[in-house]
Structures are given as C-alpha cells and as structure tokens.
Amino acid sequence: MSIRTRLLLYGVLLVLCVPFVFPTWWMITSSFKPNAEIFSPSLWPSSWSLEPWRQVFTMQPFAQQYFNSAYIAVVVTLGTLVVASMAGYAFARIRFRGQNVLFLLVLTGLLIPSEVTIVPLFRILNSLGLVDTHWPLILVPMLGPSSVLATFIMRQFFITLPGELEEAARMDGLGRPAIFRRIALPLARPALGAVAIFTFLHSWNLYLEPVVYISSRTKYTLPQALTQFTDAYQGQLWNVQLSAASMTAIPVLIVFVLAQRQFIEGLAHTGLKG
C-alpha cells in the first residue's frame, strides 16, 4: 500500500471516529462546566467546576440509586450464569426424554421480546405485591427472555466440547453433577464471560421495566435516575445530568478498555438482540 493510500485511510478513519468518540468526550468535559456556560462550544471548560458532580448527590439519593443498579446487575448476572449454564449443559450433553420438544420451546422464547409481555407481567407482579420493589428487575431478566438467550448461548458452547473428556471423567467415577462442575464449567469460561458481560450490560441499561415498575426515588435504578435532573420549572440541569451520566458510563468504559478483547468478542457473539 502506498504512503498516500495509507494517509488517506487514516484520514477517513479519524473523521469517522468523531461521532463515536466526541459525545463521550463532550459528556465528560461539559459535566465540569457551570450551567451558564453549558452551551458554549469550547472543547475544554474555561474553569473546572466540581459543583455539578456534588449536586448529583444532593438533588437525588444518587449513591443509593447507584447501589441499586449495581447490586441488581450483579445478582441478575450471577443468577443467569447458574440457570443458563445448567440448562445449556443439560440440553447439550445429556440425552433425555422430551429434550427436542423442550429445546424447541426455549428457541421459541427467543422470538418473544420482553416488550410484548410487559402488560401481563405487570399485572401478575402487581397482584403478587411486587410492584415498586426490585424483584421485577431481578426475576424477569434472570429467568425471562434474556435468560432464554443465555441458555441458548451456553448450549451452543457446551455442544462443541469433545465427548472424550466426559467419558474419561466418568471412568474415574464422577457423576453428572460433578462432571458438569469440575470438567465442563471450567472449560466454559469464555462463554460464561461473554454471557456475564452481556447480562450485566443488559441489566445496567434496563429502562422500560424500571419506568413501569418502580415509583419511589430511593428504589430507582441509574437509567431512570438520569432523567430526573430538572430544576423547579422542569428545565433540564444539563451539567448535573451529564455528571450523573458520566458517573454511569465511566466505570464500564474503564473495564472495557482493560478487557476490550473479551468485551468485543463476547458482545459480538451474544449481543443478539440489539
């Protein structure tokens, strides 16, 4: 490739980067601007103000909301890993009666987006007294549509394991549960990692469900909390909102930069539903 083509390619790539990188940059730098200066087109705040970052915590129980999102995402992720790896393993490695029919049922579940079922789910969970608790945000993702997807992904992984490994373990006198735990699960680490990343981000970004189920501020999760930074006249306090948004985005971005290969490969192969 000639130097000229090379430079041209770099130029095109750099220009194309702008809409991908600039918003994140703008979010972080603008969050340090005073609200009066918020619409000034300067790429760098004229003076850095920590005031908006402090206001995030005085305007809302933001630390509590942050904790809500974090613990819900962790519980959902761990729960999904257990449920999906067990079911995925059974579907892939054990022959049992009704296997095909039941797996077809799981596959059908992939066709049903959670938005389709939110009206009846609201009614069911309401009659169980679970509205305005975190249970819907934990149970529905952990056992519902996104768990179905995770089961499918785990099954596709386990089916590629060589059968000899299990035969050898069986000769050593291991039972099925032990084979699963000591042989299959350790080998499934890449798939488990991918499912964990996908499930965590899915829970972290969940928006329709919290809006429908949660009404107390102290129970809000981050996506819901982010939309609530307005002044007494419903005017948007952009700098405070952008500070809160930065706090939501930065930790995940840091983990992404540290483990970008796992993230990219994991999400590309599991992020099946947009």
Added chain:
Amino acid sequence: MTVVLDRPSSEVRSAPSFWTTRRRDQLTAYVFITPALLGAVAFVFLPLVLVVWYSLHEWNVLADTFNFVGAENYRKLADDPNFPAVLRATAFFSIGLVVLNLALALLLAVLLNQKLRGTTFFRVLFFSPVVVSLLAWTIVWGFLLQDNGGLNGLLETVGIDGPNWLRSGGTAMVSVVVVQVFKNVGLNMVLFLAALQGVPQELYEAARTDGAGPWTIFRRITLPLISPTILLTSIITVVGSLQVFAQISVLTQGGPGTSTTVLVYYLYQQAFQFHAFGYGATLSVVLFLIVLALTVLQWQMRKRWVFHEH
C-alpha cells in the same frame, strides 16, 4: 454399554438398582433445566398467552373495569387514527436503522480489514459506544442536538443555521435513528470484520489475475461470501430496532406530533400512561406478530439470497 457395566460400585452391582447411570443422567438433566424452563414458562409463555387473552378485554385500571369484549380492541385498532402513523414511524425507524447500520458497519469493517497499523485502536473507538450506558449516550446526544446545542454551534461556525433537530417533524426521526446507529453499529462491524477475515485470500488473488477491479471483487466475491452474516445481522438489527423505547422517551417523547411514536412507545403510552391495558395488550399482540412475521420472512429469504451456508 450394558446396564451392568455402568454400575459404579460393587454394592450396587449385587442388587440390581432402579438407578442406572442413564436414569440418573436423566434425573440430573431434568433438575438442571427446571429453573430455566419454569422461568421461561412464568415470564415468557404464560404472559404471551395472557396478553392475547387480555387483548380481548376492555380493561381500564383507573376505572377498574375488566370486561370481555371479543374483537372490539382490534376494531378500535383499525379505526385508531394514530395507528397508521405509529406503523409508519416504526417502519421508518426500523428500515432507516437497518440500512444505515449495515451500510456503516460494512464500511467500517472493510476499512479495518486493510493491512494497516493501529486498526485495533480504531476498532476499540468504534466499539466504545456499545458499552456506554444507553441512557448516558442518549442524554448526551439529546444535549448535542438541542436548538442551541453543540451540533448547531458547530454548524454555525461554518455559516449554517441548523434546525431544531429533535423538535421539527422533518429531522426528529432521522436524529433518533442516527443516534442509535452510532450507539450499536460497533456490534455489526465486528461481526462483518470476522466474516471478511474468513474470505479465502486465494479468491481475491484469482480475481485480480483475471483482471477484476476492486469494486467488481467486492460485489462478486466479498458480498456473496459474507451474505450469511448480512442476513444474521439484519435479523438481529431489525428485531432490536422494534424494541426501541428509551431513546424515544428521552429524545422526543414520541413527538413532534406522533412523528416518532414507534409501536413500543405507543404501547407504553396506552397501557401505562392512559391505563388502557386491554388496548395496550392488543398493541403487544401486534408487536409480537410483526416480530414473528419478520423472522419467518428473513429465514425464508435465506434460501434465495444467501450464497452458501456453513
């Protein structure tokens, strides 16, 4: 393997047990799939059956009514003056998103597939919005697209008076589509990149020897060979696009007018803002049928369109 050989210990062998390895395996399998199956039944299939049942009811939570009305909600749907606009908005969003997303993803993948230093770095940058929280991404774009926001500030410096992107009918939907394209195009880009790297180099060399230009090579070799990936990504993207909610809710609230009221947003408004649960259920059924039809259609197209399947 015979049943006798399967016995793990000598005690068992002396008294033929009901619990053969095969039976024990089966039991393990049922225990292993039970949580997932119960979950799928309770949170996917039961609600799906109920949503159809509810769609046959006039059900207002505030008025506390729940009456069987047969197809009344579907008649209401046919007469709903907003419904055609909602379908148009949904179609516009989905088609716009799929076309722009796939085109940009393919362009980025082709660029990153060149023998060039630093492509990993660019790959990370293009992918980064995927991991930025959806609401954070949407909010900062909402900020940039304000009438006096960053984009119009930029346009002003080159002497263009930009529109109020999210508040005028002509640009609101396009803006929402573009925001969403940049958010998730990285996923499809990575899938395309993997597909491009799977195209055998010999084919390119052979074509070049035959005197084919780059465009012919792309159209005659690359595109057919990556067509399974194009199909896969288009299914994922279409189904994902039908679920868009947060972006609409934050950026435009369905407006101006109903120009960005997509189906899920309309469903949310009817059920959870106007408390018309029966009608909301009807709209859910419509959403399900659309997803179902699109998936079936795309798998049918596979036969005719896709060059080969592994």
